[in-house]
Amino acid sequence: MTGTILRRLLSMLPVMGIVAICVFLLLHLAPGDPASIIAGENATPENIARIRTQLGLDQPVWKQFLVWLVALVQGDLGTSMFWGDPVSSLIAQRAEPTVSLAITTLLVAVFLAISIGVLAAAKAGSWIDRLVMGFAVLGFSVPVFVVGYVLIFVFAINLKWLPVQGYSPIADGLVLWLRNLVLPSIALGMAYVALIARITRTTMLDVLAEDYMRTARAKGVATRSMLFRHALKNAAVPIATIIGNGIALLIGGVVITETVFNIPGIGRLVVDAIARRDYPIIQGVIMVFSGVYVLVNLLVDLSYTLFDPRVRG
């Protein structure tokens, strides 16, 4: 088991290496000039050129790449071209809101999705099933930012139940923290709910149709405990897979959700950085996001062995 984990961890390295190369080339071959933006509108072309030299942007791309790579290998993500702060500390500052949002979203989504998925499967074919699944598909069909604005409009501006925007650190109190995360989690969780609920339902139906379930039913095991004990356990593998794959969806959604709700997280950091071509931040954040993605999927793979002993072989 330990060996497997170690081997998998090692196999992350080439993946991350490919990410690093792709990301760097993509950014540095793209047009856009951070120096002009730093310099401001009244700056002369000469001043802009000087700033470019100072930032090392006049160096050949391969040289810039080597410098960045050498630093990266030593665990140094570089410093922001704009504020001069180390990228790692900027990311550390922004990690808490993003991680909080991801976790609450995941919890909301998984809880809701599995409940309605199981419900729909149990009542397969009935109007409840149709209604629930219709809702799930609809949730998947509306862009996150539209859901976000509607939620703000209804719950924050009209009903004044919850704050419009912002983030309150956990250190300032759990209630405040939660209040700020409710709307963003729902907005972001919508698509996720839809995805997982559908998977849960179909997997459940499949499992219910399997011979051993028929047998279980024939033997007269109570419906509810049957559903949860047998079926859900078997449905766990595909659901876990979806969660693993969904991390990409979640990360994409985080970028938009943080903009709508003004959450000072990593997503906002990188969107702002892209608009200004603050290369070290963009590169650093993509590396971190990719690392998280790879790690989560590793964990998901390992969890298969937990849910489904057959995979071990």
Added chain:
Amino acid sequence: MKTTRRTIMRTGMAAAGAAAAPGILTAQTRPPASRTIRAVMHGDIPTYDPIWTTANMSAYHGAMVYDQLFGVDDKLQPKPQMVSKYGVSDDQLTWTFELRDGLKFSDGSSVTAADAAASIRRWAVRSGTGQLMLQRLKDISTKDDKTFVVSLKERFPLLLDGFSSPSTPVLFVMRKKEAETDPMQKIDTIIGSGPFVMNQAETRAGSQYIYDKNPNYNPRNEPPSASAGGKVVKVDRVIFQNMPDSQTAVAALQAGEIDFYEIPPIDLLDQIQTDRNINLINLADLGTVGYIGLNWLHPPFDNKLLRQSLLYIVNQEEMMKPTFVDRKWYAACGGWMTCGSPMENDANTGWFKGGPNLAKAGELMKAGGYDGRPVVVLQATNIPYMMNAATVFAQQLRAAGYNVQLAPMDWANVVQRRANKGAPDQGGWNVFFTSSGGLSNANPYMIGGMATTGDKGWFGWPSDAKNEELRTKWINAPTLAERQAVGRELQENAWDIVPHMYYGQWRQPAAHRKNVTGWLKVPEAIPLWNVSKT
């Protein structure tokens, strides 16, 4: 980049924050909400050195933590701020300045004449007015701790205008140690003698910038007037929050989560005006000017007649309306320098008064030999007013018979592409859109676009000897009346050669909660002193 002590400390703190007891940092001494102002400005602070960059947000930051030798009053006249007494010799060549007592930097050290002299030198290298001063400068010397002398080789009537100007880069006074940094090198240390001190431990770059009241600041004993007079701070803390989504910012203002929003979209003003808790306020009388850059190096607009044809095509009204909605907030302006400024005049504005005239434009296009080649217009898609103006511009030119290609891209891309001198089909361009402060634009040397120095000049690279002659004449004109007369000549010539054009002028109202009062009007800056909260 170098690792400074500050960055190490901040990294350490971030690590501590992430560790088990994150409460320590935030629990320090956070002022109550009633003593804190949360403001959302028009953008993010790109860098903390307001001399190194001309970005307005860096000047906003500068106005918080640094002080100026001179400020301007509400009539834009220079008035001493850090200076107590000053005088000029009869030949107008020797200026003597004395600093007032009790000026202290946030590190506790006193502000000396040497700090001021070094700050002037560093600023002068980066500022348009400063460079004019340097050409005439003999020497800046210090007489004693409080007195410094600026000696000139020839008269420079704009000296105090330059020292007091709120247009970027602003002459902020830094410690000699920082001010002696190469003007092309960025300063990372933030030590000023201004009314606020930046709280770097709690500041989160890109998200919130925190300024605490400077307990050692000694304001002038006069009522405040723009950036002149006493800068009395009436709250404990000011937070600049970066909120790029305007919909969210307006909602946050309505919910009372922020106190001030500099740029509420005009389309949301209805929504704001019905809110009993919010006031709209106009903080910049001269407003902002929309600037259309034309490329003089490549056809079609290397041709004077074709540039002139644009005068008869462009309809500012239509370019303004989509973004600024009501004439209350925008105006069409036929002047070459900001309308409403002392330099406004009507020389050579027949094209403007007559309104668009496609027949006339057609004649000019024919005479100029327009051959149907594409006009490449750079369109910044992430800045709504520029995006809208470019969209309308394209339609107007097409109606006149130009073959327009909109090249949509984000602003970061525009600023790079407009520096490309190549042909439009090889990565260059014909037209781009930007904007500049009404005050800067009320003056033929403050922004690069007014110069016509060809290849070496600003983007568009217009070249015209007469305009350069007149600009020099303007600088040396000793009185306002004479400057105004030269201003007419400048404009007469400008609308003949058409170095660039405008898509209108607008005054963006700011919005604030009604319980937060005392806002001062300073062009191109938002002062947070004198603002109180009840």
Added chain:
Amino acid sequence: MRIARFSRRNPTIVLGAMILVVVVLVALAAPWITGDPVLLIPADRLLPPGAKYWLGTDHLGRDIYARTVHGARISLLVGVTVAALSVIIGLGIGLAAGYWRRVDAIVMRFMDGLMAIPAILLAIALVSLNKASVSIVIIAITIPEIPRVVRLVRSVVLTVREMPYIEAAVSGGSRGQKIVLRHILPSTIAPLIVQATYITASAILIEAGLSFLGAGVPPEIPTWGNMIAQSRLFVARAPWTVFAPGTALAMVILAVNLVGDGLRDFLDVRLARRM
């Protein structure tokens, strides 16, 4: 008779397909049934739906009806092209990777790497690589989809390879190429069709997200995504600016998903849904 029975058994496919057919017809007929989607009349900005403008006008005074109908063309074009491109490219790579072991290791590491980069960030970066254009947006959305298709195809190949009839073919002396084309390719088609519908839906949504972040299709070209994104300031004041493109978007995605779900059940594809 058969059609009637098919419809009765698969109501979702039929409903979804009917919606899609209508949308496609409307999109094709766009130039004949609407005015100019680009023409702007600033004086007529933000007019509510009425006789002159059936669905009202946007903030630049453009006809929302014309833009929504024309938007269908671009949004569908983006969705369908992304799906087609990613399926074709992904199929090629996936077949090669699944069948030839040597290719497999390298290709799959590369795909893992590509998959690990957040799709939306990759797309934003790619869009700023060039001036915004429909083709760049299509490429930007396609690239992150490819590894998902590759994985799907590869897993099908790996399953099929072990089937007795393939072994029989190999021992019968068939060449690799022939085996892949004749025996393996057909088994990938069903899951790919299902996968393609989902990609179509998500491509249309991602385009909307990119427009929201200012990295989408050029603003002059109407797509539902950038119509919603550009009008988001006016939601409260002029809800019709968002309503028309929003409804169209939700309806089409719903339809595509219905067809996808229906096909999946109908074709009994087990692998597709696991991706």
